[in-house]
Amino acid sequence: MSFEEKLRNYAKLVVEVGINVQKNQPVVIRTPIEGAYFARELTRCAYEVGAKRVYVEFSDEEISKMTYEYASEETLGEFPVWETTKYDALVDQNAAFISISASNPDLLKDIPANKIAAVQKASGKGLIKFRKATSNSEVCWCVVSIPTEAWSKKVFPECTTAEEANKKLWEKIFIATRMEEEDPVEAWKSHTELLAEKCRFLNEKKIKMLHYKAPGTDLMVELPKGHKWEGGGEYSTKGTYFVANMPTEEVFTMPHKYGVNGTLKATKPLVYAGNLIDEFSFEFKEGKIVSFKAAKGEEILGKLIETDEGASYLGEVAIVPNSSPVSRTGTLFYNTLFDENASCHFAIGSSYPTNIEGGVQMSDEELEAHGANTSMTHNDFMVGSDQLSIEATTESGEKFYILKEGEWAF
C-alpha cells in the first residue's frame, strides 16, 4: 500500500470511526499548516460521507511563539470574543471536531510561565461551553496526530533529516493507531469492544478504593459512589458512537475529589503548554496536592496547579496495561495522546461528567457534591511502569488486583 493510500485510509478511520460524521453535520478540523495535506484528505472524506460544511482552522507554531514573545501578559489574557462566538455556535450546530495534535514539545520553553498561564486561563474561560460540550460528550470529537518537523526531531534526535524523522514517526503513529492491521476499521471495532468488556467488569465490582504501589508511589485513591468506568468509544448525548482519542488504550473513571492520599511519582515527562516537565512527584492530602517537586519545569508545573481551585486536585484515573501497542513501539512521544496510552495515568483538573451516573445532567455544584472535580484545566500525567500494581477494594470489602507488574491481573 502506498503512503498516499494509507493516508487516505487513516483519514477515513478518523472521519468514520473517530468523529463518526453524520449526514448534514458541520465538521471542524484544527491543524498546524504543516498538516494541510492530511487536512485535505480529512475534508474530502468528511464531505464524501455527507458533512454539511467543513471548517479548517490552521495554525503556525512560529507565529504562535512570536505572539507569546511580543504580546504583553495583559493582551495574552484577553481571549478574542469571536473565538467564543465561533465555538459556542459550532456546539449549538452539533459540529464534530477533529484536532491534530502535533506540537513541538519545546516550543514555549523560554516563555515566562506567567504568560503561558494567562493564555491558558483566558482560553479556559473563553471556551468554557465548548470544553463542557466535549467533556460531557454533547458533541463528537477526536484527537489524532501526524508528524511535524519539530516534533519528529524531538522524538528521533538521531535522524539527520526532517524527512527521515517524519517517516519514522509516521511508522510509529500507524502502529499505535492499528493502521497496520488488515482492516483498521474492523480492528478498531474489536478493540473498543474489548475495552468495553473491561469496563463492564470493573463497573460490576463497584470499587471503593484503589491502592497504587510502585517505586516512589504509595497512593490510596477513593472512587465516588456511582462512578463509571469508560474506555474505547462512547455515545454522545445525541446517540452517536465516537472515539475521542486515536490511539486509545485506557479504561478510565473519576477519583473522589477529596479521597486521594499519599505519594505519587510520574514515570514520563509531561508536555504542558509548550513546556517539558520531567521527573516530578506529588504529595496528596484529602485529594489536594500539598507539595510537588520537578527536576525540570517546576515553575510551569506550579502555574498549572494554580490555574484554579480544581487544578490542585485529580480528575481522572486511567488504566493502561504496560504492553499496549503504543508501549510496544518503545517510543517516548512527548505527546500526551500517545504517552497516556502507553501508561497508567491520572489527570490534574476537571473530571469527565460522563464518569459518574447522571453526571452529564448535573451542575458544577452537584458534580462537586458527588465527589467530581471541576476545573478549567485537564492535564494527563503518566504513572505506569512494569513495577506498578493496583489493588482494588470493593464496596463489599472484596479485594482484587487490577494490575500486577503493569499488566491486567483479572
Place this chain on the structure above:
Amino acid sequence: MSFEEKLRNYAKLVVEVGINVQKNQPVVIRTPIEGAYFARELTRCAYEVGAKRVYVEFSDEEISKMTYEYASEETLGEFPVWETTKYDALVDQNAAFISISASNPDLLKDIPANKIAAVQKASGKGLIKFRKATSNSEVCWCVVSIPTEAWSKKVFPECTTAEEANKKLWEKIFIATRMEEEDPVEAWKSHTELLAEKCRFLNEKKIKMLHYKAPGTDLMVELPKGHKWEGGGEYSTKGTYFVANMPTEEVFTMPHKYGVNGTLKATKPLVYAGNLIDEFSFEFKEGKIVSFKAAKGEEILGKLIETDEGASYLGEVAIVPNSSPVSRTGTLFYNTLFDENASCHFAIGSSYPTNIEGGVQMSDEELEAHGANTSMTHNDFMVGSDQLSIEATTESGEKFYILKEGEWAF
C-alpha cells in the same frame, strides 16, 4: 542582497508604509498557507513596531474548492456568524488589515455560477461593516502579493518547475512594488507625492465629463459634483497615512451613477471569484449596463452584474498611464492588484465614499442622492491601452486631454 533580506524589506514596506502600524494596534494578516514564510516576516515586523497582537488567518485553496464542490448552494449562502463577529470587533478595535492576494485564477472555473454568487452575496452581507470600514478608510488596510505555485504557473506557463515560475513572479512583484529601488520606502514617498500632485491638478479643474475613445470604446462618463480624485496613499479617518494597494499607480474618482452612456470594451481579462472572464464589453444607458458580451466566462459575468442593483452600475473610474512600472513588466498577471495598475480601469459596483466631499459621513441614501453607487460588490476591469484617449470637459466648459495614446497629456 539575499532573497531573505529582500523579503524582510518587503515585509517592512508593507507594515510601515502599507498599513503603517501604530503602537498598540491589532493587526490581521490574511494569507494562503503557502505564504506562511512571508506571514511570519510580516508578523515579526508588526510586533517590532509595536503591534498589540497579530492575528494570522490562513486559507488553503484546495480546501476552499472542495467546499464549493461539495457544499450545497443553500449552505454556501450561510455566512458564519462568528466571521461577522470577528470582523466587526476588529473594526471596532481599529485593527489594520493585510491581505495577501495570490489566487489561482482558474480555481473555480468548473464550479456552477450560482454557487459562486451565493458565496459572494453571503460574504457581502456578512462583512458589510468591515467592507464599509475599508472603503471609507475608517481602518488602514493593504493588499499585496506573493507568488503561489498555481498562480505563478498561470502567469508563466513556459516554466517547467514551480520554483522557476515562483522566482520569475517574485522578480516581477519586486519591480512592480519598487523593491528594486535603492530605498523602497523613499521611492514610495516620492511616488505617492507625484500621484497626489496629479490629483490636485484634476481636482482643481472640476471636471464635468470624461470622453473615453479607443477601439470598441466610445463612452461618456459624467462625474458628480464634489467628486474627489485620489491616488497613492490616503489618510484614514483616524489620521493615519496608509497605502491600500501595493503596487498602486492609479488616480481614481467616482463616476455619476446615472451619467454613463456608450460602449466600453475591456482590454484585459478579469479574474472574478476564481473564474476568468475574457474579451468582454458593455453597453451603458444612463449608467446602467443594458447589455454585455464575453468570449469567456459570460455566465459568471452575468452573475456578477446581478449581485444587487448597484452591480449593474459603475463605481470607480481610474487612470493609469500605459507606461507604469507594472505595464513595463510586460506581464499579464491575472490578478487585479497588478493588472489594474498597468491599465486605466473602471469598477463595477460600489464607489468609495472618500471620492466625494463629505461622503464618509453620508448614509447610503445620501450617497446615492449625490450620484455615488452603492453595492455589496466592487470589481475592477481594465480598459487601458496605447490607443486610449480621455478628453475632459470642465464645469466651466474648458476641454483638455487627460490621456492621449495611453499617456498623461497634461
